[in-house]
Amino acid sequence: MDALDSHIAIYGNVKIPRVRCPHCKHQSLVIEGQTACCGIPISTEELPEIYRLIIQPEYKRRPLSAREKAEAIKAQNNKCLYCGREFGTFLLRYGELVRLYATWDHFVPFSYNQNNHSDNAVFACQYCNMFKSNRMFETVEEAQEWLKQRWLTAGFTES
Numbered sequence: 001m002d003a004l005d006s007h008i009a010i011y012g013n014v015k016i017p018r019v020r021c022p023h024c025k026h027q028s029l030v031i032e033g034q035t036a037c038c039g040i041p042i043s044t045e046e047l048p049e050i051y052r053l054i055i056q057p058e059y060k061r062r063p064l065s066a067r068e069k070a071e072a073i074k075a076q077n078n079k080c081l082y083c084g085r086e087f088g089t090f091l092l093r094y095g096e097l098v099r100l101y102a103t104w105d106h107f108v109p110f111s112y113n114q115n116n117h118s119d120n121a122v123f124a125c126q127y128c129n130m131f132k133s134n135r136m137f138e139t140v141e142e143a144q145e146w147l148k149q150r151w152l153t154a155g156f157t158e159s
Contacts, residue, residue: 016030023037064104064121069102076123080100080123081140082125082128082144083151086100087101087102087125102123103125105123105132107122108120109133111134112136
C-alpha cells in the first residue's frame with residue numbers, strides 16, 4: 001500500500017477509505033464494499049480499522065426518554081455540566097428572579113455531525129445551553145472556561 005492508498009475522506013462522523021482500484025488503477029473511494037469508480041468488490045476485512053464507521057448517526061433529533069434523562073441528570077449530580085450550578089437554583093438576572101432548569105445539550109453540536117446518540121448528550125442549564133449554542137469545544141474544560149467568562153457579562157447575581 002503506497003502513501004496515496006492511506007488517504008481517507010471524512011463525511012460527518014464517517015471515515016471512508018480510498019484504495020487503488022485493481023481494474024482502472026486510479027484512487028477510488030470504497031462505498032458499500034465496492035470501488036466507486038468501477039464497482040470492483042473490496043473486502044472490508046482488508047481495510048484498516050480506522051476506516052470503519054465511527055458511529056451510526058441518528059439523523060432524527062429526538063428527546064431522551066424520561067429514564068435516560070433521569071439517569072443522565074443523576075450522573076451529573078443534578079448540576080449543569082458547564083457552570084456547575086444545581087438545577088432548580090434561583091438566581092437574579094438583571095434584578096429578576098430566575099430558576100435554572102435542565103436542558104439537553106449536544107456536546108458536539110447536532111448541526112455539525114447529526115450525532116443524536118445519548119453519549120453526545122449532556123445536561124446544561126438553559127443559560128449555558130443558550131450561550132454555548134452551536135459552538136465547538138475540544139474539551140468540557142474548554143467549554144466551562146469559555147462559559148464562565150460569558151456568565152460574567154450576562155447580568156447574573158447569586159440570590
